[in-house]
Amino acid sequence: MRKAAALSGSAWRCAVSCRADVRRLVALVGLAMLLTSPLHAIGAAEPGKEPVVDPGACMAASEAHDADKVLxxxxxxxxxxxxxxADRINALIARASIFITKGEPDRAIADYDVALQLDPTLADILNARGELYRKKGNRPKALADFAAALRLNPDHASARSNYHALAIELERLGAQLAVAGRPSFNCATARRAVEKAICADPELANLDREIDGAQTRIMREAVQPAAARALQQEQDAFIARRNVGFGRPGYDLKKEMQDRLRRLNGVDGY
Incomplete structure (x- = not known):
């Protein structure tokens, strides 16, 4: 009985000691796993969490016109x-303004694109992007942006002015393209060699049309009848010299026509 009791007491002490050892071992293993885990490594950020960025620093740099800090x-x-x-949109607009001053319109347009993706109702940004497109020569996109800005804000004065001016410009360009390479007279009835030469050369044809247009404008604006008659006589003399001189050695038809156009445009300072 004593021996059995002694064994039982020894087993009990061993069990208690072993459980304590196991608890210490588990604790040590847990600590090791905690220290080596990438999710709980000392100094590591939580997964997917972006560092905090102060929007005030961006706005302060923009107000100070500090290009480097804005970027x-x-x-x-x-x-x-x-x-x-809202903070991202303001930052995009601020950075776009720096790209514009640096002469990088494509990068400014890219920032405006993102800003408009975040908020498609920004009429000011549509108008600003349209102005950049117009400077780049992309008139269709510019006109579309001005129109979109006006749809959002019909009272947008700058967008309205830009749209009106560009619409007139496109109309004028369309009219010019319609008559490009055509002289002021009908080539189908041309009989003179100089007229046929003008019809055969788009540059000479454009010069002839511009001369005729300038002459018509000046005649229409002439105040005194005597001045109008003098201008017409001058034009008739030019045409006569052109008809006689063409084909002769040393006669430069293009130069004579350019000189005549400069003379007409110089009459009223155009």
Missing amino acids: TECGALIDNAKAAR
Whole structure:
């Protein structure tokens, strides 16, 4: 009985000691796993969490017109997907203004594109992007942006002015294209060699049409009848010299026509 009791007491002490050892071992293993885990490594950020970016730094740089800081501070804000939408839009607009001053319209347009994706109702940005497209020579896209800005805000004065001016410009260009390479007279009835030469050369044809247009304009605006008659006599004399001189050695038809156009445009300062 004593021996059995002694064994039982020894087994009990061993069990208690072993359980304590096991608990210490589990604790050590848990600590090791905690220290080595990439999710709980000392100094590691939580997965998917962007660093906090202060929008005030971007706006302060923009107000100070500090181009370098705008590019860094606003760039960090733009790239932070956790940043508020309004803050990202303001940062995009600020950075676009720097790209414009640096002569990089394509990068400014790209920032305006993102800003409009975040908020398609920004009439000011549509108008600003349209102005950049117009400077780049992309008139259709410019006109579309001005029109979109006006749809959002019919009272947008700048967009209305831009749309009106560009519409007139496109109309004028369309009219010019319609008559490009055509002289002021009907080539189907041309009989003189000089007229046939003008019809055969688009550059000479355009010069002839411009001369005729300038002559008509000046005649229409002439105040005194005597002045109008003098201008017509001068034009008739030019045509007569042109008809006689063409084909002779040393006669430069293009130069004579260019000189005549400069003379007409110089009459009233055009």
